Amino acid sequence: MAGRKCIFCGTPHALTREHVLPVWLQEYVGGDEPGEFRGTRANFFGMPLDERKASPNSHTLKVVCGECNNGWMSRLEVAFSAILPRLEMDINPRRFSKTERATIAKWIVKTGIIAHLSSNYRRILPETFPISLSRGQAIPGRVRVFGGNVAESKSIRWIQSNLASTVLSRSDLASFDPLKDSFVFILSIRKVFLGFGWHDLNRNAMNLSLNDSSLHQFYPRPQPAQISKVFDDLQMASFGLSLSPR
Numbered sequence: 001m002a003g004r005k006c007i008f009c010g011t012p013h014a015l016t017r018e019h020v021l022p023v024w025l026q027e028y029v030g031g032d033e034p035g036e037f038r039g040t041r042a043n044f045f046g047m048p049l050d051e052r053k054a055s056p057n058s059h060t061l062k063v064v065c066g067e068c069n070n071g072w073m074s075r076l077e078v079a080f081s082a083i084l085p086r087l088e089m090d091i092n093p094r095r096f097s098k099t100e101r102a103t104i105a106k107w108i109v110k111t112g113i114i115a116h117l118s119s120n121y122r123r124i125l126p127e128t129f130p131i132s133l134s135r136g137q138a139i140p141g142r143v144r145v146f147g148g149n150v151a152e153s154k155s156i157r158w159i160q161s162n163l164a165s166t167v168l169s170r171s172d173l174a175s176f177d178p179l180k181d182s183f184v185f186i187l188s189i190r191k192v193f194l195g196f197g198w199h200d201l202n203r204n205a206m207n208l209s210l211n212d213s214s215l216h217q218f219y220p221r222p223q224p225a226q227i228s229k230v231f232d233d234l235q236m237a238s239f240g241l242s243l244s245p246r
């Protein structure tokens, strides 16, 4: 499409077709069997609004340039794929180096952006969000990356939602629109899941935190879960994240 720019680097290079779920990951999860993924969008209260099922191999998107796709994104896939078996063995963030945790954080944010753009839902993330991940350098601000264990499945599942910010109370936040100003994405791979939450409010006034002690935090700081738990579904895990006044 003429005039379209790469969502990451912003340059008008020729855009290439990119798998929403990388082929190596589809193979990792499904072995020789055809994989399946489910993407669910949930409303503010976590009720599923719709679900899409598709063959991941046919699910592609053309929003990234060849330089990004074959450059930093390709390197990120290689780096993350080397870490993934260890995440499955033990997802405790303290078992990973700072560099490895940054790789995990960049990978889930990158994958969440692509998955978000691949769905025909109303955009929640502003255009500046992906660009701040340009060249795979920096994790966007106000992002919190977490993970945990989920009932094992051969399909890759994800949910995207807005934050259940039930603790919001300040009157000066009257303009806050959780549907527009917050985002949570969670993706499961076999028996583990990774996710990130983000908000677009003043970070000095608002804090995004994990209020579920069975979730591990990977970014910004490593913080292992205190309770061992296997979630039945990803939606419940998303409730572990909340936005509250500092």
Ligand SMILES: [Zn+2]
Binding pocket: 006, 007, 008, 009, 010, 011, 013, 064, 065, 066, 067, 068, 069
């Ligand atoms: Zn690019």
